[in-house]
Amino acid sequence: METKVVYSQMSNFFNRLGFTASSVVDPVGRVGGIWIIWDTSQVNVRTSTINSQVIYATIHKEDFEEWVLAAVYANPNPTLRAHLWKELEDMAGDMEKPWLVW
Numbered sequence: 001m002e003t004k005v006v007y008s009q010m011s012n013f014f015n016r017l018g019f020t021a022s023s024v025v026d027p028v029g030r031v032g033g034i035w036i037i038w039d040t041s042q043v044n045v046r047t048s049t050i051n052s053q054v055i056y057a058t059i060h061k062e063d064f065e066e067w068v069l070a071a072v073y074a075n076p077n078p079t080l081r082a083h084l085w086k087e088l089e090d091m092a093g094d095m096e097k098p099w100l101v102w
Contacts, residue, residue, distance in 0.1 A: 003033050023047040023055050025073070034073045053084045058097070067098040 007024040019037040027033035038045050049056040055071045074081045
């Protein structure tokens with residue numbers, strides 16, 4: 001989820017709900033952050049890349065096909081956003097698993 005809140009302010013809340021693992025890009029100024037949070041007893045998440053615009057993670061749940069998530073918060077700067085689009089296009093060319101870009 002895209003957020004303007006630093007994750008450390010909310011981590012205890014999510015832990016009490018059972019979401020004990022996370023991959024996070026904290027917000028910087030007015031630029032929002034990205035959180036992926038999960039319950040390790042339900043799903044295995046392997047984060048491969050984290051940067052200011054995207055978190056790439058491979059999601060695995062027993063008895064289900066593995067898939068890839070790209071959690072995106074695109075920069076409003078057109079030049080920086082163009083780098084993200086190029087990265088996504090390059091990744092799409094090599095993608096062999098189901099893939100969700102959100």
